Amino acid sequence: MSAEPSHDVESGPRGGPPPPAVGLTGGIGSGKSTVAAYLKSLGAAVVDSDEISHRLTGPGGGAMGAIRAAFGSGYVTTDGALDRDSMRSLVFADPKARARLESILHPIIRRAADAELARAQGPYALVVIPLLYETRSYLDRLGRVLVVDCPESLQVRRTVARAGLLEDEVRAIMAAQWPRWRRLQMADDVVWNGGEEEGLRAQCDRVHRSYCERALPSSTIPANPRPGR
Ligand SMILES: Nc1ncnc2c1ncn2[C@@H]1O[C@H](COP(=O)(O)OP(=O)(O)OP(=O)(O)O)[C@@H](O)[C@H]1O
Numbered sequence: 438m439s440a441e442p443s444h445d446v447e448s449g450p451r452g453g454p455p456p457p458a459v460g461l462t463g464g465i466g467s468g469k470s471t472v473a474a475y476l477k478s479l480g481a482a483v484v485d486s487d488e489i490s491h492r493l494t495g496p497g498g499g500a501m502g503a504i505r506a507a508f509g510s511g512y513v514t515t516d517g518a519l520d521r522d523s524m525r526s527l528v529f530a531d532p533k534a535r536a537r538l539e540s541i542l543h544p545i546i547r548r549a550a551d552a553e554l555a556r557a558q559g560p561y562a563l564v565v566i567p568l569l570y571e572t573r574s575y576l577d578r579l580g581r582v583l584v585v586d587c588p589e590s591l592q593v594r595r596t597v598a599r600a601g602l603l604e605d606e607v608r609a610i611m612a613a614q615w616p617r618w619r620r621l622q623m624a625d626d627v628v629w630n631g632g633e634e635e636g637l638r639a640q641c642d643r644v645h646r647s648y649c650e651r652a653l654p655s656s657t658i659p660a661n662p663r664p665g666r
């Protein structure tokens with residue numbers, strides 16, 4: 438028998454059902470990563486689809502064989518990672534190529550996220566999915582959705598400052614995402630990130646408490662997720 442305790446206080450018996458899953462979404466630069474990092478520091482189990490996607494498309498990542506087969510070696514760097522600059526140019530110019538890339542990535546990301554969610558330990562799992570509503574690819578797994586919202590002018594300013602993109606480039610990305618009002622209309626919970634980080638943290642404290650106290654619907658991971666679903 439293992440010397441390890443068979444359960445912990447926060448998440449119940451190991452090997453039991455996964456904790457309830459809360460989706461976190463928002464437009465580019467709205468503050469998703471900031472909110473996720475803070476909720477993680479409070480105890481949420483974070484499953485980050487951007488991180489998973491980076492890992493799968495990094496050197497020797499699980500998506501690279503399929504990407505090489507579909508697009509050729511011209512989109513693969515010498516160390517076996519996705520050549521992000523070349524692929525970004527291609528998918529901006531060619532919607533069919535974008536659809537092809539997404540049809541490769543989405544099912545693999547989803548399976549990896551399912552696996553992380555099944556292993557998650559905590560009062561709830563926070564699943565960060567930037568294009569949650571646009572792709573609808575993970576909505577059926579989630580008990581609730583938290584949207585982080587801020588004015589578009591701030592999304593642009595923060596993304597330009599952080600990512601070194603031009604304003605026009607950020608606005609082009611925003612034009613391909615849902616507008617704020619549609620996201621807000623769908624949200625179960627909203628945190629407003631139009632002010633100081635201190636105010637954002639106070640709102641995060643409140644939603645965290647409510648997720649810990651509330652009887653959230655369990656996440657609905659099938660025992661054996663079928664590929665592509
Ligand atoms: N309330 C705030 N005040 C000042 N700066 C902020 C605030 N919230 C976020 N930021 C900064 O804005 C930038 C974007 O925030 P963050 O990375 O959390 O957004 P995101 O939604 O994850 O972005 P992306 O869509 O690019 O992943 C970061 O540099 C972050 O430190």
Ligand SMILES: [Mg+2]
Binds near residue numbers: 469470471487
């Ligand atoms: Mg982010």
